[in-house]
Amino acid sequence: MKKTGYLYDDRFLLHDTGPYHPETPDRLIAINMGLERENLLPLLIPIHAVLPDMKWIERVHDPSYIQRFESMCCTGMTCFDYEDNQMCGQTFEIAKLAVGGILEAIRLVMEGQIDNAFCAVRPPGHHAEPGQAMGFCYFNNVAVAAVYLKEQWGLKRIGIMDFDVHHGNGTQKIFENDPSVFYYSIHEHPSFAFPGTGRHFEKGSGDGLGYTRNYPVLPGQGDKEYLEILQNDFLPLFNEFAPEFVLVSAGFDAHVDDDMSDICVTTEGFNTIMKSIVEIADRHSGGRIVSILEGGYSLRRLPELAANHVSILLK
């Protein structure tokens, strides 16, 4: 059995998105409940959220953006640029804590204290661009994680697998010229779903050409198509890339019972996805995976999805 870390902090619940928003604190409560119900919590090594060295966030986001985020938050604005980005007075601090906790998880993995980790964080991150909050995201958690792995730990090949049902436009933009970070995303086709990017012909640019891979799936598609994509596309590409570390943008909103999308992946389908990712990490990365929560809004399904996700990491 692997040593799996679990990042969770009650303070993540303080990021208040108001009464009508799908990205609610209840999501994390549901996830925790799932882990508890399956008696997984005693098997996991708790990771505590700490404030990060801001230099890591500044490596991804413009200082002027960070400043604007902080001042809007502190002056009591409840929305950051778009209505989607609802916030409260604590949002800025919580977004920093989420990043800090993730960097902590990476440190523990790199020091060999744990093998892998699941980070149940809020707010999510993969839509956030260097100077723009978007789609419930403020700091791009997974991007800061990849930069930290490159610069603090000297890794040369980092694989990001993003199976959130929406395309991670922010993550793609940040690494599109960077051949050391392979961004792979499966998501609902951008002509039908937010954020309107992630078409198959977006493949990176400059030195990074070929290190961004987008696989849009059509409304109504599900397990069968995902399995084909994993076997015929994701696994061969990541086997060739041979990542030294695997980061996961884990969004559970492609689930058939999640009304944020038209994609029909079942709970079993999510297991298949995660097993493929673990297969890659075991073969190339010494099992090193840090999985970071993105979307997933079905409160009824999140408990089982998170429990299975963590069980696969533990195996």
Place this chain on the structure above:
Amino acid sequence: MFVDRSMTQKVITIRPDESIVKAKNLMDENNIRHIPVVEEDNLLIGIVTDRDLRSAFPCSFYKGEQQAQAHAEMEKILVKDVMTKNPYTLTPYDTIQDALLLIQKLKVGALPVVDKEGKLKGIISVRDLLRAFINVLGIGTPGTLLCILVEEKVGQLKKIVDAITEENISFGSVLVARYWEKDKRAVFPYLLTNNVAKVKKKLRAMGYTLLDPMEWYMDQLPKVE
């Protein structure tokens, strides 16, 4: 929606007495397929297209001496010999819709834009129109497209817009299109949000049919042959 806002204004032009070799080089260097032919004072007298040139040029597989010989021959052929004289034109005050319909009707790739005196002001190509429509439809801006089927009667759009506005959601664009069933319209609001689950439920509760995204068609007009 006037042509002069979407046309290319810095036009590459050529004189009628230049050789077609020069015209071909201009097309290759600038990645274009149409060159308006002008006289003194920018007066338009014709247009030369890559198709005109391709029919004039000899086989591209010629090599060595054969190629040099052919090239020398080509230098002697002038733009005025291959161009289309007095082409169809638009004025800056024609609309984008005029341009679309005329390009469709004539089956051409571009139309020169001239003023009252016949002087060249710009050129509008299929690519310019595509760019204009990509901008208008906001393709690529973050948002979610819905497709709502409505009875064709006055006031439908208002109800939809009100319902969406009550959810505090901004519109990127709205397209109201003909639907293939008689007396129906398809409304495509492009909403600048990731958060459409609630508004979808609300619209369904109001009695609207939300179409399965796989059933969407942008082009359901009966084809006029």
